[in-house]
Amino acid sequence: MRDVVILGSTGSIGTQALELVVERRDQFRVVALAAGGSNIELLAQQVLDHQPAVVALTRAQAVQDLQLALYAQASRRGWSAGEMTLPRILAGPDAANQAAGLDCDVVLNAITGSAGLVPTLTTLAAGTTLALANKESLVVGGRLVTEAAAEGQIVAVDSEHSAIAQCLRAGRAEEVDRLILTASGGPFRGRTRAELVAVTPEQAMQHPTWNMGRVITTNSATLINKGLELLEAHLLYDVPLERIDVVVHPQSVIHSMVQYVDGSTLAQCSPPDMRLPIALGLTWPDRVPGAAQPCDWSAATSWTFEPLDNDAFPAVDLARRAGALGGTAPAVLNAANEECVDAFGAGRIDFVTITDTIAAVLDEHVASASSASNVGVADVPSDRLGATHVSSDRMDLDTVLAADRWARERARALTSPVS
Numbered sequence: 001m002r003d004v005v006i007l008g009s010t011g012s013i014g015t016q017a018l019e020l021v022v023e024r025r026d027q028f029r030v031v032a033l034a035a036g037g038s039n040i041e042l043l044a045q046q047v048l049d050h051q052p053a054v055v056a057l058t059r060a061q062a063v064q065d066l067q068l069a070l071y072a073q074a075s076r077r078g079w080s081a082g083e084m085t086l087p088r089i090l091a092g093p094d095a096a097n098q099a100a101g102l103d104c105d106v107v108l109n110a111i112t113g114s115a116g117l118v119p120t121l122t123t124l125a126a127g128t129t130l131a132l133a134n135k136e137s138l139v140v141g142g143r144l145v146t147e148a149a150a151e152g153q154i155v156a157v158d159s160e161h162s163a164i165a166q167c168l169r170a171g172r173a174e175e176v177d178r179l180i181l182t183a184s185g186g187p188f189r190g191r192t193r194a195e196l197v198a199v200t201p202e203q204a205m206q207h208p209t210w211n212m213g214r215v216i217t218t219n220s221a222t223l224i225n226k227g228l229e230l231l232e233a234h235l236l237y238d239v240p241l242e243r244i245d246v247v248v249h250p251q252s253v254i255h256s257m258v259q260y261v262d263g264s265t266l267a268q269c270s271p272p273d274m275r276l277p278i279a280l281g282l283t284w285p286d287r288v289p290g291a292a293q294p295c296d297w298s299a300a301t302s303w304t305f306e307p308l309d310n311d312a313f314p315a316v317d318l319a320r321r322a323g324a325l326g327g328t329a330p331a332v333l334n335a336a337n338e339e340c341v342d343a344f345g346a347g348r349i350d351f352v353t354i355t356d357t358i359a360a361v362l363d364e365h366v367a368s369a370s371s372a373s374n375v376g377v378a379d380v381p382s383d384r385l386g387a388t389h390v391s392s393d394r395m396d397l398d399t400v401l402a403a404d405r406w407a408r409e410r411a412r413a414l415t416s417p418v419s
């Protein structure tokens with residue numbers, strides 16, 4: 001029996017994880033659920049289905065709504081008030097983080113965005129296995145996260161990184177030549193930059209192969225998701241950025257590859273279904289029988305590959321640049337992107353302005369450091385903390401969070417209409 005805490009339980013990854021749990025109640029027990037609070041009815045349903053001891057709600061105002069929803073749904077199920085044990089409800093900005101620190105075997109971090117960073121660090125500090133879907137926390141925290149993790153404590157849930165972990169079992173670290181990340185190319189594959197200007201948020205939400213949350217779906221359309229994944233792979237598997245490639249594979253059946261020094265390339269394939277890497281994330285290194293459907297080898301099929309068009313989709317190059325700078329640069333890249341995703345979704349900016357704005361904010365961040373390679377926290381005046389690039393070896397959590405806040409402000413200023 002594995003005790004699990006699921007952060008982001010009402011999202012795309014969270015709900016799929018709970019589907020797996022429902023089918024395997026003899027294998028998994030849900031200790032706590034955490035969500036933002038925008039879908040109270042679903043959260044209440046999950047609480048009644050799984051009876052966790054704790055439920056964490058970031059939006060504290062939603063606590064009463066959750067209690068009411070719990071009673072209403074319980075009565076619809078024919079349960080009397082006395083029959084129901086209410087979970088302990090944690091509420092407020094630190095609630096998910098408190099849930100991350102609970103005693104359990106594995107925390108699945110499936111929160112969206114840099115809000116996942118502190119819960120990631122708390123999970124690692126508690127010594128619990130971290131099944132990591134929230135790639136942003138790794139990208140933003142960089143070495144703060146990798147250095148807090150014991151060997152094997154972070155298990156990737158992202159399909160590409162799960163694929164790489166599986167392929168890495170075939171050889172020794174020093175035999176690895178390159179990592180090859182596959183990308184579907186998103187809904188706008190094949191378009192030029194000029195053609196991308198007029199695409200709408202609704203079109204960006206039409207992902208060809210995956211059904212995911214709003215932010216990652218938009219990120220897959222710009223390909224900043226692949227840029228974040230490049231940094232994620234570098235941090236998880238300690239392979240230099242120059243030895244990680246991205247190739248477009250529209251069918252999303254090969255989830256990524258590892259090329260070994262003798263010219264052998266290993267690929268992991270399965271039809272696109274996150275239940276496979278989620279299940280593996282919860283039980284690594286063991287596999288969960290029947291977690292997902294395998295490939296059908298009886299039907300004619302073809303898998304194709306093409307290079308990424310970096311002119312139309314500059315996001316991977318931008319991430320490479322932020323990764324090479326290290327320190328606070330990836331946090332700035334991510335925060336500027338999160339703000340731009342909102343601005344694009346709200347119709348305030350067009351599609352290509354997402355990556356243009358990220359580049360502008362990153363430029364500003366780096367330009368404000370007099371010598372980017374050796375600026376440390378102590379050298380930065382307090383009113384410039386966040387605005388100034390701080391290198392990896394000298395940053396701490398406060399510096400990263402300040403960089404995140406600063407980049408959000410700058411991105412918001414650059415994407416707001418001039419009044």
Ligand code: NDP
Pocket residue numbers: 007008009010011012013014034035036037038039058096109110111112113115133134135136157158159210211212213214215216274
């Ligand atoms: P969703 O938007 O579908 O779900 C996000 C979840 O996080 C919701 O439960 C949401 O709750 C919760 N949440 C958001 N902000 C907070 C917060 N501040 N505190 C607590 N909970 C919060 O996202 P996805 O499931 O698509 O993605 C989750 C993560 O997994 C992302 O990092 C994404 O990049 C990664 N990922 C997702 C994949 C996918 O197939 N979906 C594939 C690979 C990686 P509420 O709705 O109440 O706000």
Ligand code: MG
Pocket residue numbers: 158159160229
């Ligand atoms: Mg992925």
